[in-house]
Amino acid sequence: MASIDDDKKAAAVAAVAEVRDGMLVGLGTGSTAAFAIQALGERVAEGLQIRAVVTSEASGKLARELGIEILDFATIAQVDLTIDGADEIDSRCFAIKGAGGAMLREKIVAAASARMVVIADGSKRVDRIGAAKLPVEVLPFAIAYVMRVLTDLGAAPTVRDNYRTDQGNLVVDCHFATLEDPRATAATLAAIPGILGHGLFLDEVNAAYIATNGVVTRLERMGASD
Ligand SMILES: O=C(CO)[C@H](O)[C@H](O)COP(=O)(O)O
Numbered sequence: 001m002a003s004i005d006d007d008k009k010a011a012a013v014a015a016v017a018e019v020r021d022g023m024l025v026g027l028g029t030g031s032t033a034a035f036a037i038q039a040l041g042e043r044v045a046e047g048l049q050i051r052a053v054v055t056s057e058a059s060g061k062l063a064r065e066l067g068i069e070i071l072d073f074a075t076i077a078q079v080d081l082t083i084d085g086a087d088e089i090d091s092r093c094f095a096i097k098g099a100g101g102a103m104l105r106e107k108i109v110a111a112a113s114a115r116m117v118v119i120a121d122g123s124k125r126v127d128r129i130g131a132a133k134l135p136v137e138v139l140p141f142a143i144a145y146v147m148r149v150l151t152d153l154g155a156a157p158t159v160r161d162n163y164r165t166d167q168g169n170l171v172v173d174c175h176f177a178t179l180e181d182p183r184a185t186a187a188t189l190a191a192i193p194g195i196l197g198h199g200l201f202l203d204e205v206n207a208a209y210i211a212t213n214g215v216v217t218r219l220e221r222m223g224a225s226d
Contacts, residue, residue, distance in 0.1 A: 116204050
């Protein structure tokens with residue numbers, strides 16, 4: 001029986017097989033993304049010619065150690081393929097991300113990407129997203145106000161202890177009693193001044209590789225979802 005790490009690695013290797021010579025690749029954050037960076041590093045060592053942008057300092061450090069050329073994302077307008085993990089993914093290719101706190105950069109890199117694939121072990125596959133905590137990145141200046149608004153919305157917000165994002169901001173983990181209309185929730189969060197980003201990925205994910213007991217399943221987005 002495959003371990004969770006075996007499954008993370010299997011999903012990562014399947015996604016990395018999509019990478020071709022000449023691509024600019026977006027590298028996600030987290031333990032599953034680290035398996036993808038590792039697999040990509042092995043292909044680079046074998047001669048694959050790619051360059052990459054990263055969604056966190058941690059992923060950048062790992063990628064550089066593996067000999068992957070990293071570009072400054074501030075100079076990049078378009079990425080070919082981004083590979084990233086998720087905390088939950090459903091059949092609509094809706095995802096919740098951000099347990100690792102990198103969702104703001106991850107969302108930006110995903111938005112800039114022609115294609116984004118999520119990689120995950122089977123525990124992340126759900127019927128409908130909503131059980132996982134939904135993180136939001138908050139400007140420290142706005143934290144008291146944002147906490148009041150999120151509490152009024154019934155989001156049961158908690159500030160992540162002793163944590164700052166790579167941009168120096170706070171993360172507030174939310175949990176809504178239901179996430180029946182994720183688009184409405186995303187719009188509500190995006191409209192709150194002081195919230196810089198949130199972990200709902202509703203339009204970014206094109207496909208997912210999900211591994212359960214060593215078997216990798218590919219989920220492909222079928223046009224527009226709601
Ligand atoms: O969104 C993320 C980081 O912001 C991660 O991709 C997500 O939390 C999954 O992490 P892991 O692969 O370690 O379970």
